[in-house]
Amino acid sequence: MRLVILGGPGSGKGTQAKKLSEHFGIPWVSTGDVLRAEIEADSDLGQQVSETLAQGELVPDSLMIDFIKDRLQQTDTAQGWILDGYPRTAFQAEELDFFLETLNTQVSRVIWLELPAHCLIERSEYRGAIDDNPDALRRRIATSLETTMPMLEYYEYRQRLVRVDGNQPVDDVKREILAALR
Ligand code: AP5
Numbered sequence: 001m002r003l004v005i006l007g008g009p010g011s012g013k014g015t016q017a018k019k020l021s022e023h024f025g026i027p028w029v030s031t032g033d034v035l036r037a038e039i040e041a042d043s044d045l046g047q048q049v050s051e052t053l054a055q056g057e058l059v060p061d062s063l064m065i066d067f068i069k070d071r072l073q074q075t076d077t078a079q080g081w082i083l084d085g086y087p088r089t090a091f092q093a094e095e096l097d098f099f100l101e102t103l104n105t106q107v108s109r110v111i112w113l114e115l116p117a118h119c120l121i122e123r124s125e126y127r128g129a130i131d132d133n134p135d136a137l138r139r140r141i142a143t144s145l146e147t148t149m150p151m152l153e154y155y156e157y158r159q160r161l162v163r164v165d166g167n168q169p170v171d172d173v174k175r176e177i178l179a180a181l182r
Contacts, residue, residue: 003110006087007112007114008145010123011120011123015170017030020082023178026079028081028082029072030085032131061092065092073103109181111162112162112163114167115166125137
């Protein structure tokens with residue numbers, strides 16, 4: 001099982017990825033969590049990206065592509081994985097496919113959590129993470145609208161996209177995802 005979860009900021013990617021990771025017994029890789037942890041630790045990478053996250057912009061593709069290639073070669077990912085926050089652009093999606101080809105594998109399914117923008121804002125405001133300040137949040141939603149459509153087209157064309165209504169209780173979203181994966 002090699003899953004990608006896509007959705008706007010606060011759409012529930014992390015919430016569902018954690019549940020699916022427990023359900024399937026495979027690791028969950030959240031690029032947002034990794035970056036926030038690097039910032040908290042004040043590492044070199046954290047210092048490089050902290051301004052970008054605070055502004056709600058995307059970190060450069062090259063940084064994220066290198067990170068994901070390295071992470072998906074670690075032994076715990078041999079039976080599968082769940083990506084939350086990667087890919088973010090059609091370019092990252094293509095690079096992921098090229099890389100997986102070299103490992104003789106591919107993405108099994110791509111889950112798109114659909115939610116209206118006002119729900120995304122409410123949820124993220126409630127959560128209050130370091131990059132949930134109002135300006136960054138507006139920018140993250142705008143960026144997500146710009147970059148998501150080409151990615152959806154990319155995966156739809158390859159018949160891997162599953163659309164799920166993210167605007168329902170957490171367990172109902174999970175049930176809908178599992179039904180779609182059967
Ligand atoms: P990232 O952490 O991926 O941010 P995001 O897309 O803005 O998503 P969130 O983590 O804020 O939300 P989520 O969809 O996981 O929802 P959650 O489950 O937490 O990335 C952060 C930043 O890192 C980016 O802006 C960018 O700068 C950088 N970055 C990361 N990856 C990158 C990449 N590949 N390329 C370039 N840059 C990258 O839920 C949100 C809230 O809603 C929670 O409080 C939760 O309890 C609640 N909730 C969840 N589900 C439900 C439900 N069904 N009903 C009610 N409440 C719910």
